[in-house]
Amino acid sequence: xxxxxxxxxxxxxxxxxxxxxxxxxxxxxxxxxxxxxxxxxxxxxxxxxxxxxxxxxxxxxxxxxxxxxxxxxxxxxxxxxxxxxxxxxxxxxxxxxxxxxxxxxxxxxxxxxxxxxxxxxxxxxxxxxxxxxxxxxxxxxxxxxxxxxxxxxxxxxxxxxxxxxxxxxxxxxxxxxxxxxxxxxxxxxxxxxxxxxxxxxxxxxxxxxxxxxxxxxxxxxxxxxxxxxxxxxxxxxxxxxxxxxxxxxxxxxxxxxxxxxxxxxxxxxxxxxxxxxxxxxxxxxxxxxxxxxxxxxxxxxxxxxxxxxxxxxxxxxxxxxxxxxxxxxxxxxxxxxxxxxxxxxxxxxxxxxxxxxxxxxxxxxxxxxxxxxxxxxxxxxxxxxxxxxxxxxxxxxxxxxxxxxxxxxxxxxxxxxxxxxxxxxxxxxxxxxxxxxxxxxxxxxxxxxxxxxxxxxxxxxxxxxxxxxxxxxxxxxxxxxxxxxxxxxxxxxxxxxxxxxxxxxxxxxxxxxxxxxxxxxxxxxxxxxxxxxxxxxxxxxxxxxxxxxxxxxxxxxxxxxxxxxxxxxxxxxxxxxxxxxxxxxxxxxxxxxxxxxxxxxxxxxxxxxxxxxxxxxxxxxxxxxxx
Amino acid sequence: xxxxxxxxxxxxxxxxxxxxxxxxxxxxxxxxxxxxxxxxxxxxxxxxxxxxxxxxxxxxxxxxxxxxxxxxxxxxxxxxxxxxxxxxxxxxxxxxxxxxxxxxxxxxxxxxxxxxxxxxxxxxxxxxxxxxxxxxxxxxxxxxxxxxxxxxxxxxxxxxxxxxxxxxxxxxx
Amino acid sequence: xxxxxxxxxxxxxxxxxxxxxxxxxxxxxxxxxxxxxxxxxxxxxxxxxxxxxxxxxxxxxxxxxxxxxxxxxxxxxxxxxxxxxxxxxxxxxxxxxxxxxxxxxx
Numbered sequence: 001x002x003x004x005x006x007x008x009x010x011x012x013x014x015x016x017x018x019x020x021x022x023x024x025x026x027x028x029x030x031x032x033x034x035x036x037x038x039x040x041x042x043x044x045x046x047x048x049x050x051x052x053x054x055x056x057x058x059x060x061x062x063x064x065x066x067x068x069x070x071x072x073x074x075x076x077x078x079x080x081x082x083x084x085x086x087x088x089x090x091x092x093x094x095x096x097x098x099x100x101x102x103x104x105x106x107x108x109x110x111x112x113x114x115x116x117x118x119x120x121x122x123x124x125x126x127x128x129x130x131x132x133x134x135x136x137x138x139x140x141x142x143x144x145x146x147x148x149x150x151x152x153x154x155x156x157x158x159x160x161x162x163x164x165x166x167x168x169x170x171x172x173x174x175x176x177x178x179x180x181x182x183x184x185x186x187x188x189x190x191x192x193x194x195x196x197x198x199x200x201x202x203x204x205x206x207x208x209x210x211x212x213x214x215x216x217x218x219x220x221x222x223x224x225x226x227x228x229x230x231x232x233x234x235x236x237x238x239x240x241x242x243x244x245x246x247x248x249x250x251x252x253x254x255x256x257x258x259x260x261x262x263x264x265x266x267x268x269x270x271x272x273x274x275x276x277x278x279x280x281x282x283x284x285x286x287x288x289x290x291x292x293x294x295x296x297x298x299x300x301x302x303x304x305x306x307x308x309x310x311x312x313x314x315x316x317x318x319x320x321x322x323x324x325x326x327x328x329x330x331x332x333x334x335x336x337x338x339x340x341x342x343x344x345x346x347x348x349x350x351x352x353x354x355x356x357x358x359x360x361x362x363x364x365x366x367x368x369x370x371x372x373x374x375x376x377x378x379x380x381x382x383x384x385x386x387x388x389x390x391x392x393x394x395x396x397x398x399x400x401x402x403x404x405x406x407x408x409x410x411x412x413x414x415x416x417x418x419x420x421x422x423x424x425x426x427x428x429x430x431x432x433x434x435x436x437x438x439x440x441x442x443x444x445x446x447x448x449x450x451x452x453x454x455x456x457x458x459x460x461x462x463x464x465x466x467x468x469x470x471x472x473x474x475x476x477x478x479x480x481x482x483x484x485x486x487x488x489x490x491x492x493x494x495x496x497x498x499x500x501x502x503x504x505x506x507x508x509x510x511x512x513x514x515x516x517x518x519x520x521x522x523x524x525x526x527x528x529x530x531x532x533x534x535x536x537x538x539x540x541x542x543x544x545x546x547x548x549x550x551x552x553x554x555x556x557x558x559x560x561x562x563x564x565x566x567x568x569x570x571x572x573x574x575x576x577x578x579x580x581x582x583x584x585x586x587x588x589x590x591x592x593x594x595x596x597x598x599x600x601x602x603x604x605x606x607x608x609x610x611x612x613x614x615x616x617x618x619x620x621x622x623x624x625x626x627x
Numbered sequence: 628x629x630x631x632x633x634x635x636x637x638x639x640x641x642x643x644x645x646x647x648x649x650x651x652x653x654x655x656x657x658x659x660x661x662x663x664x665x666x667x668x669x670x671x672x673x674x675x676x677x678x679x680x681x682x683x684x685x686x687x688x689x690x691x692x693x694x695x696x697x698x699x700x701x702x703x704x705x706x707x708x709x710x711x712x713x714x715x716x717x718x719x720x721x722x723x724x725x726x727x728x729x730x731x732x733x734x735x736x737x738x739x740x741x742x743x744x745x746x747x748x749x750x751x752x753x754x755x756x757x758x759x760x761x762x763x764x765x766x767x768x769x770x771x772x773x774x775x776x777x778x779x780x781x782x783x784x785x786x787x788x789x790x791x792x793x794x795x796x797x798x799x800x
Numbered sequence: 801x802x803x804x805x806x807x808x809x810x811x812x813x814x815x816x817x818x819x820x821x822x823x824x825x826x827x828x829x830x831x832x833x834x835x836x837x838x839x840x841x842x843x844x845x846x847x848x849x850x851x852x853x854x855x856x857x858x859x860x861x862x863x864x865x866x867x868x869x870x871x872x873x874x875x876x877x878x879x880x881x882x883x884x885x886x887x888x889x890x891x892x893x894x895x896x897x898x899x900x901x902x903x904x905x906x
Contacts, residue, residue, distance in 0.1 A: 601894075601895060601897065602894045602895075602897045603716055603822065603825075603894050603895060606821055606822055607720045607721075607724060607822050610724045610725075610728070610818055610821070610822060611720070611723070611724045611727075613728075614724055614727045614728050614731065617728075617731060617732075618727075618731060621731070621735060629801060631801040632801055632802055632805065635801065635802075635805045635806055635809075636805055639805055639806060639808075639809035642809060642813060643809060643812050643813060643816070646812075646813050646816045646817075646836050647816055649816075649820065649832055649833070649836060650816055650817075650819055650820030650823065650824065650829075650832075650833055650836070655826060655828065655829060658829060658832060659832065662832050662835065662836070665813075665836065665839070666835075666839065669839050669842070669843060672806060672809070672843060672846075673842075673843075673846055673864075676806065676846050676847060676849070676850055677849075677850070678846045678849065678858075678860075678861045678864065680861065680865070681842070681846060681861050681864045681865060681868075684865060684868055685842075685868060688868050688869075688871075688872050689835070689839070689868065689871070689872075692872060693835065693871065693872055693875050696875055696876065696879055697828055697831060697832060697835075697875070697879070699879075700828050700879045700882060700883065701828055703883055703886070704828065704882065704883070704886045704892050705890075706826065706828065713825065714824060714825055714826055714829065715823055715824060715825060716822070716823055716824070716825050716895065718823060720822055721818075721819045721820075721821075721822035721823035722819065724818060724819075724822055725815050725816065725817075725818040725819025725820075725822060725823075726815060726819070727815075728814060728815045728818045729811055729812050729814060729815015729816065729818070729819075730815065732810075732811035732814060732815065733807075733808045733811035733812060733815075735811075736804065736807040736808060736810075736811055737804055737807075737808060740803055740804045740807060740851070741804065742802055742804065743802070743803065743804070744801065744802060745801060745802075745803045745850055745851050747801055747850075748849070748850050751858060751861065755858060756858055756861060756862070756865075759857070759858040759859070759861070759862050760862055760865070763859075763862075764862050764866075767866060771866060771869050771870070774869075774870070774873055775869065775872075775873055778873035778874075778876050778877050779876070781877050781880070782876045782877050782879075782880040783880075785877065785880035785881055785883075785884050786880045786883055786884065788887070
């Protein structure tokens with residue numbers, strides 16, 4: 001019974017507190033901070049209680065409304081896997097709320113920020129716990145709105161509104177497919193409840209492909225990934241919550257929930273696999289050439305989600321979910337620690353950083369933990385989850401899984417290449433930011449456009465204040481230890497993971513890891529203080545611009561749509577408005593003509609009268625003759 | 628073809644012919660005089676048709692008074708005596724409408740009456756006309772007298788020089 | 801007698817009168833054409849007396865007398881108007897009669 005009551009509270013409390021927070025005064029810091037932290041904390045407590053208390057999956061259903069003959073229910077379903085994801089979301093949300101208190105201490109509009117973060121948390125928990133596709137869609141869309149509002153939060157930044165609109169529009173394109181997919185599934189199964197849909201026989205491949213469009217949008221997969229690097233214009237805690245740990249993982253979670261259907265459709269899995277492989281390599285290569293610290297992490301997120309979708313494509317949802325959890329931990333850690341670095345140095349650009357190891361030891365070791373987990377260094381968390389993905393891909397190449405064998409090959413090769421490239425850029429980031437001499441102390445440092453919003457010259461860099469330090473340290477714990485949870489049978493059975501076996505198959509990834517890290521270290525060793533990315537040579541601008549996909553998107557989509565919109569506006573002004581105004585002007589002109597006719601001179605009037613009489617006579621004669 | 632028919636044809640031709648000349652002549656005075664001829668022919672037609680009182684009243688009033696009035700007006704408005712070219716407006720609307728009316732009416736009447744022969748009426752005497760007038764049409768007769776009185780007064784008032792528009796020098800067109 | 805002869809005469813005279821009203825520019829000539837039209841109507845009325853089988857009736861003639869009286873009254877008043885207009889404009893063209901009041905400066 002407690003579970004039935006607690007389950008709707010899980011998304012409900014943060015949503016409610018977020019709505020309350022929206023009506024506060026924007027400058028009211030104390031109450032908004034309290035509400036935000038309370039919302040995340042209560043969600044975390046509820047999740048832990050549910051984990052402890054519950055043995056079998058909780059299901060709560062309540063009929064809500066009917067679309068025609070399709071019933072829509074307020075249905076919640078929390079299996080153990082979903083509960084773990086909920087724990088991850090709640091923990092990261094709590095850390096972000098606490099961190100933001102210090103990071104945005106001088107923000108004049110803190111109340112809407114905290115309220116939107118609470119709303120976002122509630123929406124993500126809704127997506128996690130929903131058993132009804134319409135409820136899931138509700139949470140999905142609320143997340144999109146909150147993401148838009150939060151990216152554009154800092155009104156002083158000129159690039160923030162454009163980034164927010166871009167994020168919203170690109171994900172919207174995916175959401176159209178998502179909505180159509182949901183509608184198709186609902187009509188096909190006769191109900192929107194996920195349990196009913198999974199129990200229905202048959203394979204609606206088109207619906208699954210449409211759902212993949214939404215996944216591509218929200219989870220920043222190729223070709224709808226272009227919004228994520230630009231979304232770094234939002235405050236860093238937001239990047240940690242939304243764009244690393246939760247929202248971008250929502251797409252992966254949806255495929256995980258609907259996986260029994262996906263498993264029966266080789267076509268959908270093939271599309272997913274190709275998308276994953278391209279995204280993986282695209283993200284990793286673009287991350288190697290970035291100068292902006294947050295952009296490296298953004299492209300890295302794109303690449304890591306490619307791992308998750310790749311795991312789904314080769315038929316192992318457990319591996320995908322495991323990587324999702326570890327990624328939430330280490331990516332949030334990295335973003336929050338990056339926020340500390342940016343806060344200390346006063347710039348996002350790595351070319352202005354350097355030599356921070358002596359001044360910021362705590363942050364440095366947290367970065368080591370996070371980047372190690374990212375690269376997959378054993379025994380950190382990322383190593384175990386990436387191993388699972390690689391093993392699943394290797395098994396799929398034998399062709400007896402739900403995915404075709406060639407998909408397994410594509411994903412496996414891309415994932416292996418990704419290991420090397422990830423290690424390379426992770427090492428580069430660590431070395432370039434924390435080692436060498438402090439570049440920001442040189443005379444070449446001057447206020448540029450991207451750090452124009454940091455007032456005043458920075459003092460000596462130091463470790464962040466307590467409120468920023470403790471969330472980072474807290475997240476470092478699962479980043480290091482979460483991988484070992486795979487040895488716990490309870491965790492394993494919840495995710496349906498295979499027991500970890502350390503066989504010969506770990507050699508190849510480890511070799512690639514050392515290759516990547518080693519080459520970056522060697523470049524640094526031979527040229528200390530020089531950006532290792534110089535070695536990329538001619539391909540550096542290509543990678544830095546994300547393979548110019550932004551430009552292509554602009555050319556193929558944005559410009560034609562703008563031209564079309566201009567044409568529609570022209571038609572509206574020249575045709576529709578002209579018709580409406582023309583009705584008025586033509587009536588006036590007709591009136592003037594008739595008035596002139598009334599003022600006709602005497603002879604003309606006489607002609608008119610007589611010809612009228614003649615006409616009437618003729619008509620009467622004809623009529624009389626006819627009848 | 629009886630005598631009556633021949634007379635009707637001849638007088639009708641004179642009436643129509645001089646009527647045509649009235650509306651097409653280029654000299655005003657000649658138009659007035661052609662009107663006299665036409666009205667006289669009409670009086671003859673009335674005589675043939677047996678309406679003697681009407682015929683003589685036509686001669687007295689129309690020919691004697693109306694045409695004289697018109698000619699007086701011609702003289703008082705200093706109308707050009709000889710031929711003048713600018714007496715006419717464009718011809719085509721008048722032709723279309725006038726021609727249409729005339730031909731249309733004629734067609735209508737021909738279609739109605741064809742070549743039917745009617746008996747000649749008994750020649751009307753003043754006695755019978757008087758009986759008709761003062762028997763059935765007394766009220767219109769009296770109203771007409773009042774009308775004539777008001778027309779008389781109106782004409783006098785309208786012709787007074789001290790009413791109406793101001794002098795020409797103060798009026799701008 | 802063939803009654804169609806005076807009828808057609810009347811019709812043609814009426815048409816000539818309409819032609820004259822629409823064609824003539826001088827007001828007095830217009831009045832002359834109006835007289836033609838009235839005469840045509842009179843002829844129609846008188847001929848109707850013959851063709852209509854009303855026993856002992858002279859209604860057409862009576863009507864014709866009334867029309868003659870009306871025509872006389874009309875000509876009197878009309879010519880008075882014409883003369884008054886002549887005093888204002890020293891011309892009697894119907895073309896130039898301003899029936900409306902022009903607004904200031906067009």
